[in-house]
Amino acid sequence: MWKQFSLRGSFKWYDVLSELLTAYNSRKHRTIGMEPKDVTAANVELVMKKFAYEVVAAMQQQQKPKFKVNDKVRVNKAKNLFEKGYTANWSTEIFTISRVRRTKPVTYELRDLCDEPIVGCFDEQELSNTAHSDVYLVERVLKRRGEEVFVK
Incomplete structure (x- = not known):
């Protein structure tokens, strides 16, 4: 259609309707495997x-x-427009998948580590599989002893 409109320099579709229909019905359609004009009662x-x-x-x-x-997963944090790029994209809290819902798309119900259900369902894009069981946020290092570190 756009090609016809560009060639004519006009968006008047009723002038080219018969040409467009002929072109449409003369092309092979993926869903039926043939041209629509070839479909007969037989x-x-x-x-x-x-x-x-x-x-x-x-x-x-x-x-x-x-x-x-x-499975142990983390939940994606929704960032707003002015959120800093270096802040974490995923939650520090770890959740457990309690139920897989066979919807389209597949969704998941979660429980926290205290075994309390989380309200709502999550898509695959909102979850990330995690190998680490715990993440500890370190405010500062208080003391070092060889490879050991005492933190706050």
Whole structure:
């Protein structure tokens, strides 16, 4: 359509409607596997079967969950427009996945380490798998003894 509008220098679609329809019906469509002008009463059932098969296959294609129940994860922190880039993107608190919900997209229910449920569900993009069980925020180092460090 845009090509036709550009060539004519006008957005009057009713002048080129017949040309656009002819071009549209003369191109092979991915969903039916043929040109729409080639669909007849004799092959309409074949076209419908092919189209229905693709729809059902797309619906049955389940997304495999990235996380499992009892996985330890961190939650993404939402930053506002003027938030500093060097601040942490993920929570320091660690959560446990309590339930995987087979929705589209897959969502997860969480519990904190005190086994209290967290309100709401989280998408995969909002969670990050963590290998570290604890993170300790260090305000300052008070004393050193070899490789040992006493911190506040």
